[in-house]
Amino acid sequence: MTSSRPRTAKGARGDLFDPACPTRRLLDRIGTKWTSMAVKVLAEASPHEVRFAELRRRMPGVSQKMLSATLQSLTRDGLVSRRVEPTVPPRVHYRLTDLGLSLEGALATVRAWAEEHMAEIDRANLAHTDG
Amino acid sequence: MTSSRPRTAKGARGDLFDPACPTRRLLDRIGTKWTSMAVKVLAEASPHEVRFAELRRRMPGVSQKMLSATLQSLTRDGLVSRRVEPTVPPRVHYRLTDLGLSLEGALATVRAWAEEHMAEIDRANLAHTDG
DNA sequence: CCGAATCCCATGAGATACTG
């Protein structure tokens, strides 16, 4: 989930581009398979919390392992807050933080572009396939 | 570069889940390591064309293999146009299409968010590491 | 100069089984 650090990270000085480019690092995060969907589902529920199982139900296809990993990553990044009810069995509730909500704004833009334009990309691919 | 299709499509019907979610598919594209940078560099040059070698120079760290693959992918997707001067040696020029330019708009939003907020994410991570 | 072909490793992610 973490890095794709340049193993070739020699002593080179990178202006704005190189090692810690914020955009690359953000894309590494939202590019992982379930992250954007989790953010979306949590955003739709916001400001209410959502439990693990409920989240899982709303994300068809996700395994508990990947959901767990995704939520941990989001939590470490401060995008999601986690609240545990110390019952037996425990209940764990998740909610977007303000930072997470703000990210959802950016993601909404991406989603809008995708829904508007992916069909054109598909057409372009067909044109190259059969031509 | 192409698909992240259900490789686990074992004996079971694995493609029952939204195999075509436009957002996922877009993220699979812009999430690859060099795509967003290529789009950015081409956008900055737009409406002028940029040659392969020049592109490579403006994308520190990219290998010719990955640049080639990235540009092919973008070209197939109709985001970039490719023009070959039939000289010896050949010169190949790349330019964003209108679709590519429109994608750059969405990417600009992501970039803006990243530059504004990645520091907060870093702080959150530190807080979890030591804090 | 541009790109194809190989080789190779690190990683994302699914399946499955176990724990408090």
Next chain:
DNA sequence: CAGTATCTCATGGGATTCGG
């Protein structure tokens, strides 16, 4: 219920080399 631990495999992507 929520999360962890293994195993396994496919893929992204870097290095290098060859071709036109």
